[in-house]
Amino acid sequence: MFSIGQLSKATGVKVPTIRYYEEIGLLPQPGRNAGNQRRYGQDGMDALGFIKHARDLGFPLEDIKSLMGLDGHLGDDCAEADRIARSQLQNVRARIARLERLADELERISHLCDGGNGGCCKVLTALGDHSQCASEHD
Numbered sequence: 039m040f041s042i043g044q045l046s047k048a049t050g051v052k053v054p055t056i057r058y059y060e061e062i063g064l065l066p067q068p069g070r071n072a073g074n075q076r077r078y079g080q081d082g083m084d085a086l087g088f089i090k091h092a093r094d095l096g097f098p099l100e101d102i103k104s105l106m107g108l109d110g111h112l113g114d115d116c117a118e119a120d121r122i123a124r125s126q127l128q129n130v131r132a133r134i135a136r137l138e139r140l141a142d143e144l145e146r147i148s149h150l151c152d153g154g155n156g157g158c159c160k161v162l163t164a165l166g167d168h169s170q171c172a173s174e175h176d
Contacts, residue, residue: 039077042068049086056086064089064103097126139173146172 046053059065065085068076078086085106092102101122108115150160164170 039069039071039079040083042076042078045078045083045086048083049090051086051090059086059089062099064099064106095126096130097122101126143171143173 040048042053042056045051046056051059056065060067065082068078068082071077088106089102092105093099097105105119105122108119110116110119147161147164150164
């Protein structure tokens, strides 16, 4: 059995986050010892490891809850897990494309600077006036 602190240390998930996951039903409520301290078994450790890895991959909590509700057998559950994973991949690719647009615009803006030699700062002017952007980047 693991205390919440041991679970936190083993998984890298902060104690308040573990409590939050319990509160929203992502992690089952653990048993308690005679001193009313939470005690987790290996199932709790495994579930938290699953949640942590899924969060590291950017899955929203709602999708993680859905994935955790699947039994892992081939068939409908596998198809649903695949659908959720593919949706997350599309979301990540969209964020990457947005970040690339942001990088391009920031590079363009940074090249506007003439090193502070006379006049007003073109970087600040560009940041203050979205119409000066070369393309949509939001």
